[in-house]
Amino acid sequence: MDGLKPRIADAMHRQSQPTVTVLSTLLAVQDELGFIPKEAVEEVAAFTGSTINDVWAVASFYPNFRFEPPCLHQVEVCWGASCHLVGAMPVIEAALQASGLETEGDTPDGRLTLRYNTCLGACSQAPVMAIDHHLIGRATPESAKSRIADLLAEQNG
Amino acid sequence: MASFEEIAAESQQRWEELTAGGQPWIRIGTALCGKAAGCDDVIEAIEAALQQNGVAAQVSQVGCLGLCFAEPLVDVQLPGGPRVFYGSVTPETAAEIVANHVAGGAPLAHLALGYLAAGGSDGTVNSALDGIPDLNQHPMRVVENRVVLRNAGTIDPEDIHQYIANDGYHALNQALTEMSPEEVLEQVNTSGLRGRGGAAFSTGTKWRFLAGSNAPQKYILCNCEEGDPGAFNDKAILESDPQTLVEGIILAGYATGTSHAYIFIRHGHDGPIDRARAAIVQAQEMGFLGENILDSGFSFHLEVALTGDSYVAGEESAMMEAIEGKRAMPRFRPPFPAQVGLFGKPSNINNVKTLAYVPQIISRGGEWFAGIGHDQSTGTVILCLTGDLKYTGMIEVPLGINLKDVLYEAAGGVPDGKALKLVQTGGPLGGVLGAGNIDILLDFEILRSAGAILGSGGIIAANEDNCVVDLTRSLIAFCQYESCGKCFPCRMGMSHLLEVLERICRLEGVPEDLDLMRKVGQDMQAGSLCGHGQLGFNPVASALRYFGEEFDTHILDRRCPTEVCSVPRFSPVASRR
Ligand SMILES: Cc1cc2nc3c(=O)[nH]c(=O)nc-3n(C[C@H](O)[C@H](O)[C@H](O)COP(=O)(O)O)c2cc1C
Ligand code: SF4
Ligand code: FES
Ligand code: FES
Numbered sequence A: 001m002d003g004l005k006p007r008i009a010d011a012m013h014r015q016s017q018p019t020v021t022v023l024s025t026l027l028a029v030q031d032e033l034g035f036i037p038k039e040a041v042e043e044v045a046a047f048t049g050s051t052i053n054d055v056w057a058v059a060s061f062y063p064n065f066r067f068e069p070p071c072l073h074q075v076e077v078c079w080g081a082s083c084h085l086v087g088a089m090p091v092i093e094a095a096l097q098a099s100g101l102e103t104e105g106d107t108p109d110g111r112l113t114l115r116y117n118t119c120l121g122a123c124s125q126a127p128v129m130a131i132d133h134h135l136i137g138r139a140t141p142e143s144a145k146s147r148i149a150d151l152l153a154e155q156n157g
Numbered sequence B: 001m002a003s004f005e006e007i008a009a010e011s012q013q014r015w016e017e018l019t020a021g022g023q024p025w026i027r028i029g030t031a032l033c034g035k036a037a038g039c040d041d042v043i044e045a046i047e048a049a050l051q052q053n054g055v056a057a058q059v060s061q062v063g064c065l066g067l068c069f070a071e072p073l074v075d076v077q078l079p080g081g082p083r084v085f086y087g088s089v090t091p092e093t094a095a096e097i098v099a100n101h102v103a104g105g106a107p108l109a110h111l112a113l114g115y116l117a118a119g120g121s122d123g124t125v126n127s128a129l130d131g132i133p134d135l136n137q138h139p140m141r142v143v144e145n146r147v148v149l150r151n152a153g154t155i156d157p158e159d160i161h162q163y164i165a166n167d168g169y170h171a172l173n174q175a176l177t178e179m180s181p182e183e184v185l186e187q188v189n190t191s192g193l194r195g196r197g198g199a200a201f202s203t204g205t206k207w208r209f210l211a212g213s214n215a216p217q218k219y220i221l222c223n224c225e226e227g228d229p230g231a232f233n234d235k236a237i238l239e240s241d242p243q244t245l246v247e248g249i250i251l252a253g254y255a256t257g258t259s260h261a262y263i264f265i266r267h268g269h270d271g272p273i274d275r276a277r278a279a280i281v282q283a284q285e286m287g288f289l290g291e292n293i294l295d296s297g298f299s300f301h302l303e304v305a306l307t308g309d310s311y312v313a314g315e316e317s318a319m320m321e322a323i324e325g326k327r328a329m330p331r332f333r334p335p336f337p338a339q340v341g342l343f344g345k346p347s348n349i350n351n352v353k354t355l356a357y358v359p360q361i362i363s364r365g366g367e368w369f370a371g372i373g374h375d376q377s378t379g380t381v382i383l384c385l386t387g388d389l390k391y392t393g394m395i396e397v398p399l400g401i402n403l404k405d406v407l408y409e410a411a412g413g414v415p416d417g418k419a420l421k422l423v424q425t426g427g428p429l430g431g432v433l434g435a436g437n438i439d440i441l442l443d444f445e446i447l448r449s450a451g452a453i454l455g456s457g458g459i460i461a462a463n464e465d466n467c468v469v470d471l472t473r474s475l476i477a478f479c480q481y482e483s484c485g486k487c488f489p490c491r492m493g494m495s496h497l498l499e500v501l502e503r504i505c506r507l508e509g510v511p512e513d514l515d516l517m518r519k520v521g522q523d524m525q526a527g528s529l530c531g532h533g534q535l536g537f538n539p540v541a542s543a544l545r546y547f548g549e550e551f552d553t554h555i556l557d558r559r560c561p562t563e564v565c566s567v568p569r570f571s572p573v574a575s576r577r
Helices: A004-013 A022-033 A038-048 A052-061 A081-085 A088-099 A141-153 B004-020 B032-037 B039-053 B091-103 B160-165 B170-178 B181-191 B203-211 B233-240 B242-256 B270-286 B316-323 B352-364 B366-370 B403-410 B444-449 B468-482 B488-505 B512-527 B531-535 B538-556
Strands: A073-078 A112-117 A129-131 A134-136 B025-029 B058-062 B074-077 B083-086 B112-116 B219-224 B260-266 B301-307 B347-351 B380-387 B393-398 B420-425 B431-434 B458-463
Touching: A004 A022, A004 A038, A022 A038, A022 A052, A022 B301, A038 A052, A073 A088, A073 A141, A081 A088, A081 B380, A081 B458, A081 B468, A088 A112, A088 A141, A112 A141, A129 A141, A134 B032, B004 B160, B025 B032, B025 B039, B032 B039, B032 B233, B032 B270, B039 B058, B039 B091, B074 B091, B083 B091, B160 B242, B160 B270, B170 B242, B170 B352, B181 B203, B181 B242, B181 B352, B181 B366, B203 B242, B203 B347, B219 B233, B219 B242, B219 B316, B219 B352, B233 B242, B233 B260, B233 B270, B233 B352, B233 B380, B242 B260, B242 B270, B242 B301, B242 B347, B242 B352, B260 B270, B260 B316, B270 B301, B301 B316, B316 B347, B347 B352, B352 B366, B380 B403, B393 B403, B403 B420, B403 B458, B420 B468, B420 B538, B431 B468, B431 B538, B468 B488, B468 B538, B488 B512, B488 B531, B488 B538, B512 B531, B512 B538
Parallel strands: A073 A112, B025 B058, B219 B260, B219 B347, B260 B301, B380 B458
Antiparallel strands: A073 A129, A129 A134, B025 B074, B074 B083, B083 B112, B380 B393, B420 B431, B420 B458
């Protein structure tokens, strides 16, 4: 993991808001790297004047933090009530099938992470999914399948 | 620094240039609903078509007009004319609109959703257009009384001048030059404004707690966590008219003698976050934030604080923990936030909508606000209409409106000739109402006594094909996943409820299960530290109250009447704890 340290330091220092905390610093690091590597926990602790324990406590609490390098693409499917009622479950089922996954997680080839989201905020366009943070409304099992197939078929990602 | 009068005059001049200057003005809805509907592709197509046709136009990305079902929504205003709206625009129709309407001056009646007189509902221009209906006659808009949403979908949220030209910051100027903090507080008291974040507590009373403390450092915290599935109005306000919130927060600071504030948003919702940050920078540049605002001697500082994924982070004391950078776990009370809050200092927490009402309350007076609404529920309510409805979106209506009218008139009823089965209100800690129980007025007390709550304004409709047991299971799966784990009645209770509901869904429930759930619910209510556990049984309680028979069919007849149970269900692998 050479080369991460300068990026971690940079992300920590680049925070422009006046209130800098363990959580804000972890969010900044994850925005930069896509994950929280082990050395980042130590760096964040030193930077914020807290203990490694404190930092782990926060990082492990919020499920948006991940501790492995990110996959090439991130697919999120909403399972919130508005989406649930108009067909989110078949969309999730199709997304799982297309990615060859049984539940949320990473594909073994590191191409794609599939996550369930509690609400993507576009409930009036339900069911909603997002690919690499790009929202897609009125998703169907077919559209989910073909979009994921496209991601998996990409050359060199 | 320019005086307020100079700033306002400049803003007015810019606005006239935009609406009646030489160029057409094209506005595109780019809130989360617009993004999900594909507005980015439409913007690209519009830019390309403008080039191709060799016409110059002003193109603005606006927020949410409320007619989310019709996104991507684009409107064209020729200089001095009305706005003509086009719904469900595709890159292809966008090119057509640019060629014919923007370049050719001829609105496309067959594609248009409606027109709005320029300047909003009280606009000066009101030219009826051939074959194009008045958008204010649309079922979703006829019922509206827009206070907070008066500018949503109309102004560019990233241009403070457009807000000022539409009476923005006049309330702040008035308060700082003509009113004492106590007078501002008194107007809020008179308005009867109650918190729109769920508990509906009197805002004036809460502000008075904070104003009563003479601690040198105090905080105003604006809650935009908004984790409720089915609610997006807080985010929509930030995306559509962030300055109205910023102005409301500054007024709250002035009224309570507070100099620092935070807007609390979940990371990842980039639209609302970016627009909130841009709004703060612009307000600083104008001298509405910072030291000695408008030469009044009052200083105020505002920043955005982000949280990670956590529903409970929206609970007020958990929110303070998160802003301090810790796990979003609620605190024991007392002491209450007004005594010991953020960083140990006296604090006041309000929802986005609550604070966004304040500028209009100051401009138009507390009496005016108190005159809207019903009984102890004054003012308007911003509803997010989702699920099985013809018109999904966001409307602002007077409190006291009949829920049935909202569903059948404003939202156009249930599509595809299906019947309404139930509505779920107030988020995952709210409840469900059967289709036979919706003839009630939207009022905080009335809804609560019906076993549902108004909460943050989410109203989710489900048609006859949906299974109430399955929906309840889904809501409890959410509550279980989101339990912060600090206290065991909630942590264990949610898991227990989920286990039982899953069993009933598998048609393996036993008759004792219903009483078992009630018992667990009682323990959760009595023994939980925060509202999550205390209210978390609501969805089950209300479902049992209105749909007891359907539970019985699952348990006694081992049959799901809607056959939803044969469809595979997914929820997160494990709770976070
Ligand atoms: C689990 C839980 C989640 C909550 N989430 C929110 C939220 O997302 N937004 C919000 O304004 N209030 C939320 N609340 C209510 C807040 O605790 C608080 O009452 C509210 O922000 C006060 O603002 P108001 O007086 O303007 O309503 C939540 C409460 C609980 C128990
Ligand atoms: S009631 Fe639930 S969410 Fe609230 S503190 Fe206890 S465990 Fe956490
Ligand atoms: S519930 Fe799915 S986007 Fe909100
Ligand atoms: S309970 Fe599973 S669908 Fe009825």
